[in-house]
Amino acid sequence: MWQPSVAPGAVDRIACVGAGVIGGGWVAHFLARGRRVTAWDPAPDAGDRLRRLVDAAWPALETLGLADGATRDNLTVAATLEEAVADAEFVQESAPEDLGLKSGLLARIDAAAPPGIVIGSSTSGYRMTDMQASAVHPERLVVGHPFNPPYLVPLVEVVGGERTHRAAVTWAEEFYTLTGKTVIVMDREVPGFIANRLQEALWREALHMLDAGEATVAQIETAVTAGPGLRWPFHGPCTTFHLAGGEGGMAHALDHFGPALEYPWTRLASPALTGSLREALVTGAAQVTEGRSTADLITERDRRLIAVLRALREVGA
Template sequence: MESTTIKQVTVVGTGVIGNGWISRFLSQGYDVIATDPAENAEKRMRASIDQAWPALEKQGLAKGASKDKLKFEPNLEKAVADADLIQENVPEREELKRKVLAEIDRFAKPDAIIASSTSGLKPSTLQADCSKPGRVIVAHPFNPVYLIPLVELVGGKDTASETIKKAEEFYQSLNMKPLVISTEIEGHVADRLMEAIWREALHLVNDGVATTEEVDAAIIYGPGLRWALMGPFLTLHLAGGEQGMKHMLEQFGPALKLPWTKLVAPELTEELTDRVVEGCEAQTTGHTIAQLEERRDEFLIELMQLLEKYWPGANLNGKI
């Protein structure tokens, strides 16, 4: 179901995330204009959309959804001129993002929403050079954007509440699960959680405790299964028995002081880099990235169907 206020969408930057957004927008029936100054950007973009489309067809396309609704416009000013919402996806460098967002702000019509896909920067920082900062927000997705429903919405100190409200309605129209974060912080919420596990995973590999394959298996066949349904808090709530989290904290709270985790990231030495790269390559021997992505997409579609079945609050058409 399309948003009642947003009809035309522009995507600025056509890397992995930008192309993921384009695929999702198109699959939900929106008209999309894409722009990117990189050489051969349009060719790579259309190949990426073609690769994602079978998974989107399997998941179910909205009425009127078509790849023919995509137009590539190399000129930024022309690309954003008529857009109701502009999704920015340029590389994660503060100076570059601020520059591009200020340009978008200058060229876009006054009531257009400008959303950045940044995974770590604060919206107050990104909107600092814009003349209309009230319409600038963070809308941070997760790869593959065309399937994963979560999008973190964060407003800066100058973001208007109406902008957040309109954005939330729009992303819900994409069958997404917008999580409105009330307090801006570097890395938002989900990335901070993932980063903590990533740091500890690197330590385990660096210290020779486990290989990349063993670390992955520890998540896949253990906590990952439970987290897919309940997340960390409800998972531990059930671990406390009839008294739930109360007993859990009484029983295992003291263990939090034990120095099990490293907290800080290990130095990314050449040796650690080689160990991680070689481990991942060994895990995927005989399979191309495209094959792995196809397998991942099929799994995610079935997993989300299972999640909807067992956790009604996770229905993709509602709020988190």
């Protein structure tokens, strides 16, 4: 049975394969957390471009606070992929979104990296089951999907493929968490994962409205940034709907607004509000809000909204 050879908290040497916007963001993040990073990218100017990216990110990382010993001097740019991963204790792959390219690259990384280390992929949509098809040791391959820029946005979505060992998923969750990330471990594979699918739904509807002449780009942007976007740093769509139900919470909101799911407000097909779906929403809202009263939630929401509004004013947004 496969087992990781290094504990998540003991990782010091990280290899980042692919040094574009996402890969470079990972490099900056890991350096800021005090790790040593070896990067490789096939582009001839990859080293210079990567260092410019890290330099640009560093002031923000200094503002947030660097880990002890964090320095840009811990970055090495390798001449070959094999050199980059030879002594790595974790590998983060961030190649372009091409299934054949990523599958072949992960197989190369798997062949060259030490046998007991976990290999994560930054893919924004592919299933690990499809990407690990050519690997000799697929059990250690996981998705570690970040959001741009990875050195600031905390979310990482982790999921394994059909041939991934559960220990690799557990290891990745702990490792990313220890580097300061907010980790979602998905229960099952789904193309696009969770956040991208939600983001894509909003994007698709925006395109529909723009294409039909129903809204301008400026109106769409303002509709989000001056409206629901203000709540999203702390309340997702389920908790927002729960609060829309007042004292009755999610149950009242579904009974009151539920029929609107059938209205043609969106070009996306809405699921039928079945009894099981209703129960899942009511139960989920109760779990997320942990039994707190509507009054307490509203007080917290308003306090956070004021803080966000003040922050936006400070930066002139």
